[in-house]
Amino acid sequence: MKNSLSFLLENLEDEWGKEITLKRNDFLINKGDLNTNLYLVKEGSLRVFIDDDEEHTIRFGYKDSIITAFDCFLTEKPTSFYIQALKKCSLKVISKINFIHFINSEKEYQDVWNIFLNDFMYQQIEREIDLITYSPQKRFERVFKRSPQVFQEILKNILRLI
Template sequence: MKEIMALSDKIVTLKRNEFLKTSGSVDTNVYYIESGSLRISIFNDDSEQTIRLGYKGNLIVALDSFITGAPSHLAIQALKKSSIRVISKYQINAFLQTESNRILWSTLLESLIVQQFEREIDLLTESPLQRYKRVLQRSPQLFQEIPNKHIANYLRMSPETLSRLKKS
């Protein structure tokens, strides 16, 4: 991870609720969160759905746009004041010129794929309690870094349901 962070020569500071990327835009950067927290969401009609959450020490990316260079429906928004290292696709491609860096990058992508797969399992799990327990087991720090209303949205339950589950 330190090797990836070292690629960045640009740091962006976002205010609470400020967008790093808006829906419909192209974004070929990878972001390392130095402080704060962000969410990736998608807007559908009158609702929004959080599909990924990130906090200090996490990489976050609109992976579809990063890979294809095409506009993405995803938006990336700061949940609180955040400091983000920006790593461009050009910097990543230069980094990938050595075999050891390609292995590191492959490991990072594999981890991201596994996380996304676990997310899909969470969404297909019928019980809110099971979804809550799985996320708590995988990412206990999430509950210290991310406001409950966004965790509830991520888990596709009401904030009241999440509150009840946390108390029990």
């Protein structure tokens, strides 16, 4: 089966609601928010982080990626995360209710969503292994190998400042 995210995005095209724009450093979601929407990043980049006396970035969102406060999306309880624009962003929005209705409308969509969730879980496991097992240098090498787009986005932002 083709890439699960690509398949979902193609089939969700008509389901997205409004489009929103964030300026650089604007927050999409703040700790304590009850926001179960899913967002499709059309342009720009965002970071998901926690702040417990020190900021820790959990993941990034880039063009054509889906981003949400997954803890809130899954449990419908206030989130522990912040989601902040690293640069100007354009995002499409779908509510959890509309998304679940869409996913449940066809078995194939349910299967693809499960593949997407499995991929997400595997990424989280890889991150945990990195944090527990490897030196900072080795973690850097593994992240670069797994997610070169992180470094491409950082480089783009640096070049824009020069």
